[in-house]
Amino acid sequence: MAEPVGVAVVGASGYAARELIQILLRHPGARIAMATSRQDERLDALHPSLTGRIDLACEPFDADRLAERCRFAFLGLPHTASMAIVPSLRERGVKVIDLSADYRLTDAQVYEDWYGHAHTDPAALADAVYGLPELFRDRIPAAGLIANPGCYTSTSILSLAPLVAQDLIDRKSIIIDAKSGVSGAGRSPKLTTHFPECNESLTAYNVGRHRHTPEIDQVLTAVAGGGEPVEVIFTPHLIPMDRGILATIYATPKKPVAEHDLIDLFRSFYADSPFVRVVTRLPATKDSAFTNFFDVTVRVVRGRIVVLACLDNLVKGASGVAVQNLNLMLGLPETTALL
C-alpha cells in the first residue's frame, strides 16, 4: 500500500470525532495529521480513552496549514459551522467529508426552513454527493465534497430504499418510529441528557419536526426516481442506552406482498453491500453496536409491511460510513479498517 494519506479531524471533541479517530488509527491508508478544536488540548485530554494511542494536540482551524498536511478533511462540526469553512478547504483542493447536515439537503430553501439559517454556500449543494455508499457508490470516488448522512436518516433510507425503488409501497403511508441511544444527542451536557433524567426513562421528542425528516423525504424520492414525493411521518425516541438506533417502519403495500419475497428483494438489492446484513431474526441494536453493519429484516403484519432495522449511530450512522466514503475515494476496499 502507498504512503498513508494525511487527513484532518476538524472539530475533534465530540463523540463522532472520537469514533472516527479510533477507526482511523487502524487504517493502513490514512494518517491523522491534524486535529482541530476550540479547546486547545491534546486529543487524549479531550478523550481519555485515546491515551497511549495518538500523540497529537488540537490546534485552531487554519485552512492553509490543513491543506499543507492533509488531502482529506472530516468535519465534525455543528451545522452552519461546516458551511463556514468548506469553501476555504475546497479552494485549496482539500476533499471534504462533512458529518454535519449542511450539504445534505439539495434545496437551500428547505435547509433554511428546517434549520432556521440561510445557507451561505448554496452553490456547492449541487456538487455535494450524498455519502450513502449503498445507494450512491458510483458517485463517491470522484466527489470533492461528501455530505455524510445523518444516523436516523441512514437507518430509515436503507430500510425503505428497496421498497420505493421497486415502487411497492404507498409513498404517503410511511411511518418511521425510530429509537436512538443517547450519544446521538451529542456531547454537550443538557438537562434532557443528564443521567438521572433520561436513565430509566423513555420519551419521544421533536415529534413531527425532527430535522432528519426532509432529508429522508428527499433521498427516498430520488431513489424512487422522482414522481410523487415521499412524505414520511418520523417520530424519534430517546432510549436509555449509549449507542444504537432501531427503526420500526410501517408502510402500506400497493398490492399484497409475501414476506419471503421481500426478504429476497432486500438480499438482492444489497448483494454488493458488505455492511448490510439482511436477517430473518428481529435485529437487536447490540448485535451491530461498535460495528459498521446495518441489520435489517422485513415482516408482513395484517397486510402491512413492517421493516425493522438497526445500526450503531456513531459508526455506520456517522464515522464508519465516513471512512467507508474515504475508502471509496481512495480506491481502497470498502471495508478497510471497518471490520
Added chain:
Amino acid sequence: MAEPVGVAVVGASGYAARELIQILLRHPGARIAMATSRQDERLDALHPSLTGRIDLACEPFDADRLAERCRFAFLGLPHTASMAIVPSLRERGVKVIDLSADYRLTDAQVYEDWYGHAHTDPAALADAVYGLPELFRDRIPAAGLIANPGCYTSTSILSLAPLVAQDLIDRKSIIIDAKSGVSGAGRSPKLTTHFPECNESLTAYNVGRHRHTPEIDQVLTAVAGGGEPVEVIFTPHLIPMDRGILATIYATPKKPVAEHDLIDLFRSFYADSPFVRVVTRLPATKDSAFTNFFDVTVRVVRGRIVVLACLDNLVKGASGVAVQNLNLMLGLPETTALL
C-alpha cells in the same frame, strides 16, 4: 373506616405481586391475610425489600383456608393457572381480581387460538368484568370476577378509546408501536432478559403475534359500540430499563382534525378519571413511574393522529389498577392507597 377486609395474594413471588403487597400495606381498608407461593418462604425472603414491613410466610394454595380468612383474592399467576382455581374461589364466595389473561377475552376460541390452550372455565367468561375503571367503572362494584387488564393493553386502549368512541378514526389504520421496560417480562430468568443481553440493547419481539393484540381489538371494538372490528398492528419492544411502557400510536382520521380539539376531547372523556393526566408535553415514562397515573398527549403530524402515552407497567398496568378495582368494589374512593 370499617375493619379492613382480608385479602389474599395468590402467587406472591413475582414483581406484580410485590408491587401489590407494597400498595396494600398502605391501604386502610385491606389487610393481607394470606400469601401463597410454590416457594414455601416468608414474603421478605422472596422479596427482601419487604423486610420489616410484613410478617407473613407463604403457604400452598388452599381454597378453604383462603375463603375463611379473605373476602378478596388477587391472582398473580401465569395464564392457565388462574382458571384452574378461580371456580373454587367463586364457589366459596371469594371475589377474584385476576391479573392473568385467563378471563380477559370474551371468546374461548380466541383464547385458545392465541394462548394455545383450551379454556377450562368458559362459562365464567360472561361474568368477568374487564377491570379498566376508566371505561367500565359502573360495572366493577358488583363484579365477582375482575379480569385485570394487561399492561400494554391498558396503555393502548386508554390511548385510543376517546377516538374510537367518537368514531374519529379508520379502525384498520391503527399502529401501536409499544415499548416496555424489562419487568414486564416477569421474574423468571431467561437469556433474553439476562442483563448483559438486554442492557444497552433494543429490539422488537413477538412482531405480529403478541397476545395482547386480540385483547386490544376486542375492547376497542366494544368501546366503538360494535360495527366494523378494530384491528390493530401491535409491535412491542424491549427497552433497557426496569419499568414503564410508552406507546406511540398512529391512526388515520376519517376527516381532518385539529390537535387542540383532540386534547379537549381527551380531557372531557377522562374528566372523571383521577388517574388520567392529559398533558400537552410529550410524556416520559419516568414521570409516571412508581405511580398509578396514565399520561397521554395527542399530536397531528402530516394529517395523521399520533397519540403518545405512558404508564408504569407494574402499577397502573397491573397492581395499581387492581387496587383501583378493589376500591370500587369496596365502595371506597378510587384513589385510596394509590396517591
Added chain:
Amino acid sequence: MAEPVGVAVVGASGYAARELIQILLRHPGARIAMATSRQDERLDALHPSLTGRIDLACEPFDADRLAERCRFAFLGLPHTASMAIVPSLRERGVKVIDLSADYRLTDAQVYEDWYGHAHTDPAALADAVYGLPELFRDRIPAAGLIANPGCYTSTSILSLAPLVAQDLIDRKSIIIDAKSGVSGAGRSPKLTTHFPECNESLTAYNVGRHRHTPEIDQVLTAVAGGGEPVEVIFTPHLIPMDRGILATIYATPKKPVAEHDLIDLFRSFYADSPFVRVVTRLPATKDSAFTNFFDVTVRVVRGRIVVLACLDNLVKGASGVAVQNLNLMLGLPETTALL
C-alpha cells in the same frame, strides 16, 4: 390530628426537593404552603411527575411571607446559600431543617477549610442539632435548626456508630469505600453526569478530598465520646444508576470479634430505630430504594470487620430523614408518611 402545619420548600427545583414534596403530599400533619425557586414556575413545570398532585407556583424567597404561612422551612439550597437566609428565618420564629452542609460542621474553621468560604453565621453552629435521629433523637424535638446530614455521611456514620460507641475498633483504621447513584450529584447538567459519559462506566472521584470526610470524622468522634479523633479514609465512586448508596467499610478490631456478636450489637444498638434493618444477607441498594430504610450487615474477613450498608440517597439520605426530623419536632410517630 390537629390542623396540618404549614411548611415551606425553599429551593424547590432539585431532586431532594422533589422527593420531599412527594413525601409531604402523603403527610397528614403538614401542608406545603410555599415553594421557592429562582425559576418562577409551577412545581409541576419544574417536576412533571407532580402533575395533578399539587397546584402551587414557586415564588422568590421572602422571609416575611414565608413566616406568615409556615412554621417550618426545609432548605434545599446549595451550601453558602443556606446560611445566607437561616438567620432571617430563625429571627421570625421559623424552625429550619437545612439539607445543605452549612450547619453540619461544628467548627467554622473546618467549614472554611473544606468548603472554601468563611462561615457567615458561626454563632448558630452551636445551636444546630445534627439531624440523625438514630443517634440524636432526644435533641431533635426542641431544636430550632436541624443540620440534616449528608447521604454518604448517614450511611457511614450509621454503619460505624455501634462499633465506635463500644470502642471496638482502631479509630485510624477505618476505610469507607462508598458508591453512589448519580442523583447524588444533583440536577445541574455537567459533563461527568452526561448520560453517555457516566452510563456503562465506573470511577472514583474526589479521592481523599470529599467534603463529607470531616463530617464523618466529627460525628463519629462525638459518638465515641471524644478521645482520640476518628480519621476515616473515604473514597466515593459514581455508579451508573439513579439512586442508592452502598458503603463497604473496613475496620481493624482492637481484639478479635465474632460475626454473630457484631450482628447482635447492631440489633441492640438500633432496637428503637424503626428505619434501621440489621440483616444477615448482603444488602442491595434496590431493596432500600424509594424507602427510608437503612440496611446493614457485618462480616468478619481474615480478622477484619467489614460493614456493608445501603440507603436511598434521596430518601433516608436526604428528604426522608428530613421528614423523620419533622415528625420528631411535631411529636408525631417517627414513621409518619415514611412507610
Added chain:
Amino acid sequence: MAEPVGVAVVGASGYAARELIQILLRHPGARIAMATSRQDERLDALHPSLTGRIDLACEPFDADRLAERCRFAFLGLPHTASMAIVPSLRERGVKVIDLSADYRLTDAQVYEDWYGHAHTDPAALADAVYGLPELFRDRIPAAGLIANPGCYTSTSILSLAPLVAQDLIDRKSIIIDAKSGVSGAGRSPKLTTHFPECNESLTAYNVGRHRHTPEIDQVLTAVAGGGEPVEVIFTPHLIPMDRGILATIYATPKKPVAEHDLIDLFRSFYADSPFVRVVTRLPATKDSAFTNFFDVTVRVVRGRIVVLACLDNLVKGASGVAVQNLNLMLGLPETTALL
C-alpha cells in the same frame, strides 16, 4: 507474515469466547479452524453479532480432529471441564491457553479447598505458566499450557505488583474493593443477573470467599519473592453495567511514601508493557472498555496508599490477554490484533 496458524475455540458459547473470536478475526497470524460447543449451532446463531463475519458451525469436542487442524486451543470452559480435556490436547502436541481457573493455582489442595473438587491433573500444575505477560513475559513463549488469569485477579495483581516487588507495603494490610460489570458473571441466566434484579442496584457478593482470593495471594507472594505470604481482603461487587472492572485498593506502606514517587515506580515497572497505562487522572472503566488496556493510578490518602485501576473484564481480563499470550508464543509483536 507466514501462513496463519490454526486455532480452536473450545466452549464457544460464552461472552469471553465471543470476544476472543472477534479479536481473532482481526488477527493476521491466526485462523479459527474449529469451534466447539454442546450446542450444535453455527457461531452466528450462538452470537448474532458474528453474522457475516465467520462461516463456521460448532462441533462436539474431539481431540483428534482438533489436533489435526489446530496448533493452539483456547478453552472457554467452566472449571473442572478444562482439566478433563487438557491432557488429551497436550498429548497431541496442541498448545493450550486455558481461560478457566483449573491451572492457575499451583497447589492442588488449595484448588480443592476453594473449588470443591479434587484436581484431576495435578501433575500439569507445575508446567502451567501463569499468563500475565506483564509479570511473566519471559516464560510464556516456551509454554505448552497457559493458565490465563482471572479478570479480578489481573486487575488486583497488576495494581499491587510494583508495591510488593519493592516490598513497600505491609502484606497483611491489603484491601481490594473490586467492582465488576455483569458480563463477568457469565452468560447463563440466573436470578441475580436477571435485568430487573441487578439493574439500578448495587451489592457486594461472595464477601470473604471469592475464588480469586487465593490466586491473588499466590501470585503476589511469588512477585514478592516469597517470604511472608500476602493475604488480601477481597470484596467483589456487582455493578449495573456490561463490562469493566474497577479496583480500589488500600495498603499500608512500611514507611511514608510520596505520591509522585509511586507514580514513577509504576511507570518504570511497566515501561516495557504496552497495555499498561499509568495515568494521573482517576481511571474510569469506560476509557478502557473494549480495549486491552489496564489503566492505573496511585494516591496517598492520610498515609495510606490507594491504587485505583481498571480494565475490560472480557478483553484484558480474559480474551485480550489470551491473544497477548498467543502473540508471545508465536513470536509476534505483543500488540498484534489488540490495538
